[in-house]
Amino acid sequence: MPELPEVERAARIARRAALGKTLARITLLHPSLLRRVTPPQLHALVGATVAGVLRRGKHQLLELEDGRTIHVHFRMAGDWHIGRVDDDLPRQARATLEFTDGTRVSLVDPRALSTLSVHEVGDSPLPELGPEPSDPALTPSSLRAALARRNGPIKPVLLDQRIIAGVGNIYASEALWRSRISPRASASGLRTARLASLLAALRDVLGPAARLPGRYKAARDSARIAVYGRAGKPCRRCSRPISRIVQAGRSTFFCSSCQRS
DNA sequence: CGTATCCTGACC
């Protein structure tokens, strides 16, 4: 499920469910969650109140009034499910956050790759991340500078969260298709004009949360996914078949006819 | 740089 637009939506849902509420109980339902958090850390959260729910890239931060932070990353398949403490647990619930008002926020994840960690005051919960797509300081020339020392093809580099936070495998392919740039084009070789169109395409395809402040985009066409998963089907621009290749272990979909290096 | 790894489920 989750790239930036889906995580943005999830963070909103969590915010509506949890903001201002006080934790009554946190339960881990799958041992994979123990990779980043200990039961004592979780028990110590009881009684804390959620002061804010933020998204940064694909990361979610539940900021507590006392300055601690709960960090959640959905990885490939995580999502929130909101319910009440006496509801049946959703299938594949991996952790639950229960609040004193009876709200239950469940982390559901069929693959159990999601991570949850607790950070004390002064302990930064986030890894090194590039700018948000919506950051006005992100410009074609700043992007060019960020790519200057990168050797390989552009598509895998776009997945590096230190370049632009929140770009994932689907929308990387989509943005390259929209800007007619080959996924195999050299990252450091792209000139500012082409990066301007790539950046515009990324902001467009990543949805409202990725747009520059104050800019609207009217139509959310159903053709938002133009290439991903469409190997062999006709390109929506030139009708030639879409190709699938593997780069850095991930699928890339593109049109070898109208996307050029 | 590429590859393996963490997990489970869907699909061929």
Place this chain on the structure above:
DNA sequence: GGTCAGGATACG
């Protein structure tokens, strides 16, 4: 049974 999966990281 094998392959693939919208992510990230640890390795060689």
